[in-house]
Amino acid sequence: MPQHDTLRRLFDDAQVRPDLLRQRSPLRWGAFPPGVIPLTAAEPDFPGPRAVTDAVLSAVADGYFPYASPTGSEVLRETFSDVAEARHGIGNHPDRVVPAPGTAAALWGVVRLLCGAGDECIVLDPVDLLFGQAVDAVGARRVYCPVDKRTGHLDPDRLASLITPRTALICLCTPHNPLGTVFGGATLRAVAETAAAHRVPVLSDEVWSEIVYPPRTHVSMASLDTGRSPRVYTVTGLSKTFALPGLRMGFVIAPSAREADALRLAFQRLGATYSMSPFAQAGALAALRLGWPWRNAFLEHLQGLRDHCVERLNAIPGFSCGRPDGTYVLFPDVSATGLSSRAMGAFLLDKARVAVVPGTAEWFGPAAEGNIRISYATSRAVMDEALDRVTRAVEELAPGGPAVLRATGTR
Incomplete structure (x- = not known):
């Protein structure tokens, strides 16, 4: 067959x-x-893919259950970076890749790194609850930017009008949960240029980037060539792509190696071994290579x-x-x-x-x-x-x- x-x-x-x-x-x-x-x-x-099951079983077969390195294995970061470049045009920068125990954890870590009490964070409305929860947890305030529920349209000018001196972060979600909108390059470029002009970082949740139906294609904000360089934290993972939510496979691509180091430190402060388990890393590597x-x-x-x-x-x-x-x-x-x-x-x-x-x-x-x-x-x-x-x-x-x-x- x-x-x-x-x-x-x-x-x-x-x-x-x-x-x-x-x-x-x-x-x-x-x-x-x-x-x-x-x-x-x-x-x-x-x-999920049989190759992932086989890799996890192999990883536990010897009976050893060690701690994992907070930075993730080097081969995993390199493989993920290769895939991000090949599939979504994000430059190949393994030193900017920060693994995390799930996309939700990655999102929370970025918000905790960049925001604090009294800050304002622009959040789409409607959007998945994790954004608001993360903003609330650090004592910041949600500032809602509407997305048209019928058309899925996001107005970059409306978003720009919400920026104030207290704005610490712009949170995007593309493909969008729950509307299913895949924001196009023009919209993302406009948001990126606004963010760069105001020196506001962007958290771009792209966990659904591989569940996009032809003829539409996913555009990653971090891949765009804009007049100014926004600070984009691309948050993604493997749970939606490969039906593996319980393995907790999340990643952040930080704007620079220095900012990736700062994010790793933020994760470690949240928990001494706040990283993927070694068995999840084995599964992630198999998914990225064979899934x-x-x-x-x-x-x-x-x-x-x-x-x-x-x-x-x-x-x-x-x-x-x-x-x-x-x-x-x-x-x-x-x-x-x-x-x-x-x-x-x-x-x-x-x-x-x-x-x-x-x-x-x-x-x-x-x-x-x-x-x-x-x-x-x-x-x-x-x-x-x-x-x-x-x-x-x-x-x-x-x-x-x-x-x-x-x-x-x-x-």
């Missing part, structure tokens, strides 16, 4: 095993009773499923869903049903036995109200069953609107 066909079979319906996932996925399947389909956490329901055929087949599966799910969601009364250019999350607008995001989430869990993430301020910022987030990194069979349930529940709701919810006690 040709390799392509073999890889495609890794994402067929039989590969998703709910009984096993309820044991192994505590933030998704294990968080809900049997019978509930969870479309919540953005983690795939498929096993790309798996990723290509995964992306092909996701693109077909994205198109199918968007079509089905737009056929549900009161739902309106755009087609994302990247990520494997959807962010349908459900406001036409008359329900708030929280009420819709509760309704679907109660009546459809489908769990989604409500578009509430604590999850995605104030602008997320009226939407819900759905992860579709699973099989077509799981998604069809979930969407069948949602369709039936919402069609029953439609004639009575919110009165149906009051009758059932849902808020």
